[in-house]
Amino acid sequence: MELFVARLFDGFSNGATYALIALALVMIFKATTLINFAQGEFAMIGAFFVFVLAVEQGLPVWLAVFVGMLISAVLAAGIERTLIRPFDPADHLPLVIITLGLFLGINALAGMIWGFNTRAFPELFPSGNALSFGQATLSWYTVGVVFVTIVVASGLTLLLNKTKIGLAFRAVSSNLESSELVGVRVGPTLQFGWAIAAAVGTLGASVYVANPILQLEPSVMGRVLIFSVSAAALGGLDSLWGAIIGGLAIGMVQSIVVPYTPFPSEMGLAAAVLVLMLVLLFKPSGLFGTPRVERV
């Protein structure tokens, strides 16, 4: 029982990070019906910005996170403007190739600038445990990650539902042409989606590597992307709260279901891929997504 509770808590902390990256993926999917394969690398380089600001420049750590989010938002808006917008959003192949190019390029750039040595990331949450049941302990880290995730999802929901730009964003994601006709400036609205996604991704990566058992290095987000993609697909690729539920579910699968199977923990990734495949096969709109109707 104690082991079960411990695994449950692990599932929460992993799941919440997957949910944050999944939120970033969902924002981009809502804007451009595109999966940004470079999202994990965007987040990773954002975490490096935070690291530089906090450790090398000596900023307070949460201020560093905030500035890092701003920087990556501006960079992502620039990338959207220069590399994504020139292409027809309905034709996925060139866009997927562009994001794969970004994946390779950003990963290599981070490796060249910061090298492949691991670095300890500053702690974002107080160390120690909030609760403990015998050997199963709920650390402040887990509480913090879940809290951040809920705050981000609530913030995004408010942003999309209560602000003008949010309204424009929802209009563009539901019907691009009609919103253009009623005077929504489509380009900047999509750019806004990319910027928000990058900021959320940076926060997600910072929170992820702030885990005391993890360290920052350029390939840290490689696996997280796969987990987050399955989380986003499970929740429905265009649903914010679906991404949270999906992220937590994938986290639980990884830390609860997999240890009870005869396979080693390495297979968490395989389980995530299996979930992704099953969801796309049998319910492509996910749990909470809008079903896509394709006209022939």
Place this chain on the structure above:
Amino acid sequence: MATSPIFQLHEGTAAQRTYKGVGIALGLLALVLVAFAFTDTGQIELFDNGYTISLGRITKAVSYIVAVLGLQIVAGFNGQLSLGQGFFFGTGAYISAILVADYNWSYLSTLIVVVPVCFLLGMAFGIPALRISGLYLALVTLGLAAVFPSIVQLEQIAEYTNGAGGKVVDSKLVAPDWLPLDAIANFLQAIPLIGDYFGDGDLSNGEKEKIWVFMLMVVITLVCFKMVSNLIQSRPGRALRAIRDNETSAAVTGMNLALYKTLAFGVASALGGVGGMIYITETGIASPNDFTQLLSILFIVGLVVGGVGTLSGAVIGGLVIVFVPDWASSTQSFPGVPEKWLEGPTGNLILGILLIVLTFVLPGGVVSGIRRIKARIVRIVPQTPGGYTEVSGDETTATRTAEDATPVSEGATAPTDTARVTDDIGQEPVTHGADSRELP
């Protein structure tokens, strides 16, 4: 394309056959020269970097070429963007390594197992692809590629795959005695001016082995290319392209979508497996971290850089994804670039930038650029049942451009001999728009 080409050859005439024959002969001669030039002395100095191309690297490139060729079938000709080619490449490499190391098979005979296993695995993964398409297929297949290292490290199969340490094969392919490699080497060395490039004296056993492996693998690769080229020009090949261009209309025309799409996956995966076998003959080790999702993404780079939906693009793509990172990692100084920037994964940065730049400026890949240049020099006029019709250059070009089958490039490719491969869809290759207008 207002300028007319310098040479114009009619298909089926003696001149065209000579042209084709000379092309093939030059290609084979180049392969022999490469085999002997790069065994130990071949060097290419770009900006004093001291980078040496070894024949082993070229053989590795050959293995990537075959894998990219497979990707051309499923992604280029069938329009299913698969990011999972690395999975099958790895599977082929591991099966081959296990059979050679533990069961004393010879490298070539492992193909008997590798090809069917990868083909069936590919078919199996092609079944979900029937329902998942486009972007989602890319996601699932990327996941598949990411899982491969975890699968081969499973404890349950570690006694075969040797877990994280990687499977080492120390069996060698020894060149047969009847092959006069020494004589060829001595002959090449005796040629004035260029003789120095072929080393000195007789070949050592290691060099002989390298040359033999290279030649053998090139032969296998040529066979693969011939088979794929036949497939693409035959009825199933036309079906594959028809499905890529418009799935609904292909289904309405009576094509079995499920069959052809899984078939494309199967053939592509089998070629991935063959590539893996070639890889293992060169490197002698299959290690889990060589077959990550990065490898699959590199194959996509190869596909796009060479040219999506072109067979010759696979060759260029395979060479680029081996030699660009290789050259970059051994380059220590480059004029105008601070040395700090040359450490680390510069090659992947270049490939990433190349991928983005090419998508903007040359969406048909390097091959489409070459074809554009070639079209200014030589044009092969296709044979029609009504005999040769003199068509003005612009007209043929215009019609062919519209028909040309590369999905990303529109209007870049001009008629060449390779245009036969990317022929129009679904109909018997009898008449083309422009030609039939000229017919009585």
